[in-house]
Amino acid sequence: xxxxxxxxxxxxxxxxxxxxxxxxxxxxxxxxxxxxxxxxxxxxxxxxxxxxxxxxxxxxxxxxxxxxxxxxxxxxxxxxxxxxxxxxxxxxxxxxxxxxxxxxxxxxxxxxxxx
Amino acid sequence: xxxxxxxxxxxxxxxxxxxxxxxxxxxxxxxxxxxxxxxxxxxxxxxxxxxxxxxxxxxxxxxxxxxxxxxxxxxxxxxxxxxxxxxxxxxxxxxxxxxxxxxxxxxxxxxxxxxxxxxxxxxxxxxxxxxxxxxxxxxxxxxxxxxxxxxxxxxxxxxxxxxxxxxxxxxxxxxxxxxxxxxxxxxxxxxxxxxxxxxxxxxxxxxxxxxxxxxxxxxxxxxxxxxxx
Numbered sequence: 001x002x003x004x005x006x007x008x009x010x011x012x013x014x015x016x017x018x019x020x021x022x023x024x025x026x027x028x029x030x031x032x033x034x035x036x037x038x039x040x041x042x043x044x045x046x047x048x049x050x051x052x053x054x055x056x057x058x059x060x061x062x063x064x065x066x067x068x069x070x071x072x073x074x075x076x077x078x079x080x081x082x083x084x085x086x087x088x089x090x091x092x093x094x095x096x097x098x099x100x101x102x103x104x105x106x107x108x109x110x111x112x113x114x115x
Numbered sequence: 116x117x118x119x120x121x122x123x124x125x126x127x128x129x130x131x132x133x134x135x136x137x138x139x140x141x142x143x144x145x146x147x148x149x150x151x152x153x154x155x156x157x158x159x160x161x162x163x164x165x166x167x168x169x170x171x172x173x174x175x176x177x178x179x180x181x182x183x184x185x186x187x188x189x190x191x192x193x194x195x196x197x198x199x200x201x202x203x204x205x206x207x208x209x210x211x212x213x214x215x216x217x218x219x220x221x222x223x224x225x226x227x228x229x230x231x232x233x234x235x236x237x238x239x240x241x242x243x244x245x246x247x248x249x250x251x252x253x254x255x256x257x258x259x260x261x262x263x264x265x266x267x268x269x270x271x272x273x274x275x276x277x278x279x280x281x282x283x284x285x286x287x288x289x290x291x292x293x294x295x296x297x298x299x300x301x302x303x304x305x306x307x308x309x310x311x312x313x314x315x316x317x318x319x320x321x322x323x324x325x326x327x328x329x330x331x332x333x334x335x336x337x338x339x340x341x342x343x344x
Contacts, residue, residue, distance in 0.1 A: 005245065009132055017127050034273065035274065083307065084306070093306050095306065096307065098277075102132060102248065104128075106126045107127060108125075109125055112121075113120075114118060114119070
């Protein structure tokens, strides 16, 4: 499965950057539309790959960046979860662009401290 | 004083595939320094990746100048086919892996004598999705589609189309026999990647291969220029 190897890579990278001590509550990532990743599959794979790891029980928070659609006929721009759409002006092939970003943005960690 | 639990958000801003990217950059540095054109060939199972490489190696009179790497989940059949046409081939068994990663290419490079090599063909695992996102250290990425897969495959795999330096449309000799809208296929490619060249080829009949070979020769001389410069 496409998402499994990505979930494994996120897990390895998150462990590498995890602060010492503290329990990781969630890992936040950002994914460009070009990557073609499915949020629900990623979340399912995340549970599987973290089962035996220090990240067990943590949540994977996925921000999906959409396609940017630019219509060459009417000049309008909008975002869409899919690349091939028609424009309401009648243009059948507006230009889709997207990023292939796959970034670890942050981690939310529970730390014990003194009052 | 009581112990309290604080929740803090730790900013990271790092690439998920950073470890792979670092190894890929190392591969690229080695290959570029030696003036080797490394081609990452990505296509679906049955699209004719191995057949295309056989025809390519035959035309280049492979021998010592060309080398191959083949990624497959199992068997060495493709590697054995390529070994008939060039001196060095490494078959990489990926096990459960649906794509090649930079570390596997790094390890395979370690098994090769790269001195006489001008062309390194890396046949990725048959898959139009996963291989695209993993940098191997290649100089160029080639997306291989074929007529028998159907004319909607470019539209369904925009990442490969966007990332490819060249799109090959294989089995073009079957055009009179299968239902394939070539104009629509090219329009889909253009919509995602307006600049990428699309070449019709047939690994079986040899049709269009001279243009593919000319493209390779041109890209190889660019890599050699970079290694000298």
